[in-house]
Amino acid sequence: MIPRPPGGLPLLGHLVPFLRDPLAFLRSLPRYGGLVQIRLGPVSAVVVCDLELTRHVLREDRVFDKGGFLFERVRDFAGNGLVTCPHADHRRQRRYVQPAFRADRIARYTEVMAREARRLAGSWSDGQEVDITAELSLAAGRSLVSTLFTRLPFTGLQETVDDFVLLIGGSYRRMLLPHRLNRIPLPANRRYDAARTRLVRLVDEVVTAYRADPEDRGDLVSTLVAADAGGQALSNAEVTDQVMTIFAAGFDTIANSTVWALHLLAQHPDIADRVRAEVDAARVDATGVNVAEADRAEADATTAAGTSASVAGTSASVDGLELTTRVVREAVRLYSPGWLLTRVTTTDTELGAHRLPEGTSVIYSPYLLHRQPALFPEPDRFDPERWVGVHPQRGPFIGFGAGPRRCVGEQFGMTESVLLLATIMRAWHLEHVPGRTVREMPLATLRPGPVWMRATRRDGLVRTGAAG
Numbered sequence: 509m510i511p512r513p514p515g516g517l518p519l520l521g522h523l524v525p526f527l528r529d530p531l532a533f534l535r536s537l538p539r540y541g542g543l544v545q546i547r548l549g550p551v552s553a554v555v556v557c558d559l560e561l562t563r564h565v566l567r568e569d570r571v572f573d574k575g576g577f578l579f580e581r582v583r584d585f586a587g588n589g590l591v592t593c594p595h596a597d598h599r600r601q602r603r604y605v606q607p608a609f610r611a612d613r614i615a616r617y618t619e620v621m622a623r624e625a626r627r628l629a630g631s632w633s634d635g636q637e638v639d640i641t642a643e644l645s646l647a648a649g650r651s652l653v654s655t656l657f658t659r660l661p662f663t664g665l666q667e668t669v670d671d672f673v674l675l676i677g678g679s680y681r682r683m684l685l686p687h688r689l690n691r692i693p694l695p696a697n698r699r700y701d702a703a704r705t706r707l708v709r710l711v712d713e714v715v716t717a718y719r720a721d722p723e724d725r726g727d728l729v730s731t732l733v734a735a736d737a738g739g740q741a742l743s744n745a746e747v748t749d750q751v752m753t754i755f756a757a758g759f760d761t762i763a764n765s766t767v768w769a770l771h772l773l774a775q776h777p778d779i780a781d782r783v784r785a786e787v788d789a790a791r792v793d794a795t796g797v798n799v800a801e802a803d804r805a806e807a808d809a810t811t812a813a814g815t816s817a818s819v820a821g822t823s824a825s826v827d828g829l830e831l832t833t834r835v836v837r838e839a840v841r842l843y844s845p846g847w848l849l850t851r852v853t854t855t856d857t858e859l860g861a862h863r864l865p866e867g868t869s870v871i872y873s874p875y876l877l878h879r880q881p882a883l884f885p886e887p888d889r890f891d892p893e894r895w896v897g898v899h900p901q902r903g904p905f906i907g908f909g910a911g912p913r914r915c916v917g918e919q920f921g922m923t924e925s926v927l928l929l930a931t932i933m934r935a936w937h938l939e940h941v942p943g944r945t946v947r948e949m950p951l952a953t954l955r956p957g958p959v960w961m962r963a964t965r966r967d968g969l970v971r972t973g974a975a976g
């Protein structure tokens with residue numbers, strides 16, 4: 509029998525310790541075995557606490573399919589997009605989406621990302637206290653619009669980002685409730701439904717605009733609208749699901765990893781100094797903080813037009829930012845956005861020494877594995893040096909998943925996060941505002957709560973208020 513942690517209560521199971529501190533609860537499980545059976549109120553699941561068993565689950569995506577209590581609720585708002593679709597639809601969907609994330613596309617997006625990063629760094633004033641979680645969520649949203657969804661309007665983007673944050677929080681809360689309660693018109697359910705309706709309507713209008721003018725804008729939606737699905741175009745609903753999915757998967761993970769990286773650097777001034785030295789020495793065109801006139805004029809013009817320009821043909825890179833890249837990777841290790849991910853078995857199967865019947869919910873957790881001392885010595889220590897000479901895809905790091913469902917946006921996300929971090933570090937000293945605590949908020953992703961920091965300008969490096 510699969511071991512169960514002690515303390516389970518009738519009806520509630522392990523819900524109380526889980527709700528009190530989900531991350532601590534997860535971290536307590538490996539002591540009971542490589543597989544652990546838990547119950548969270550109405551849902552039961554098997555938690556995989558062992559690296560090899562996790563790899564098996566991720567490799568065998570036909571047997572351990574997308575589903576389980578998290579992805580069932582994510583499907584409520586993201587539909588049948590690439591993150592949630594079952595194995596039967598996955599290969600086809602991945603074929604349509606993948607071209608927008610190829611290396612040559614990323615190289616083109618990088619210029620746009622760098623511009624958005626400069627815009628953010630140029631918008632603060634000396635001594636200002638900023639909630640970097642809010643700032644980076646919007647900046648990451650702007651970058652996604654400017655690269656992948658270029659017809660989505662910038663006007664109202666803050667509301668769009670807020671709606672996605674609400675859905676990410678809502679789907680987590682809903683996963684632990686009996687589904688019928690989610691349909692009762694309580695205020696939280698009404699807010700959730702309203703946010704979902706607004707977003708689907710907005711995205712649907714944008715997809716219709718792409719169809720009306722099929723010019724190839726070099727972005728994801730152009731790629732999807734032009735996709736040949738065996739002689740048939742993808743339907744509007746299919747494209748809408750993909751846009752909802754990739755916006756949600758993209759802005760939040762990028763914002764989170766960058767915020768955690770800035771938080772960790774503020775706690776480790778010696779490493780922050782080394783990052784600044786690296787960034788100062790790196791090529792200016794990749795991360796330059798001073799906004800060039802031409803760049804600013806372009807940014808102003810596109811803002812006035814209400815949408816971003818098509819993706820530019822020039823490229824920038826993150827060359828020379830090795831330490832900065834290691835810092836981001838280490839932040840993703842310590843605070844993996846995908847802290848709790850679910851699967852469902854599509855047939856009776858075996859995992860390790862145990863038999864799992866068809867329909868078993870399975871949890872895997874990058875967070876859980878990344879905090880195990882046997883896999884990462886001194887796992888709670890922020891140590892970017894642990895990545896020197898290490899190929900991140902060959903070791904125990906699974907911050908971007910593994911196997912056929914591995915993150916399609918890894919390179920995009922890493923590039924953007926590194927550019928944001930480098931640009932901010934080049935321009936600003938950030939320190940935590942005393943008295944404001946930083947909280948981990950494990951929702952559908954591991955979000956930081958508000959992170960208030962005081963920004964002090966590094967002399968002569970940024971023209972404040974350059975762009976808004």
Ligand code: HEM
Nearest residue numbers: 590591757758761765846849907908909913915916917921
């Ligand atoms: C630091 C940034 C990111 C992290 C840590 C991250 C993490 C992950 C993880 C762990 C998975 C696997 C989920 C599972 O196994 O169930 C995943 C899948 C996915 N991610 Fe990311 N992600 C990041 C950035 C992005 C970005 C920027 C995008 C898009 C713009 C994106 C889009 C996706 C998609 C579409 C999938 C599903 C892939 C498939 O099933 O084929 N991600 N991501």
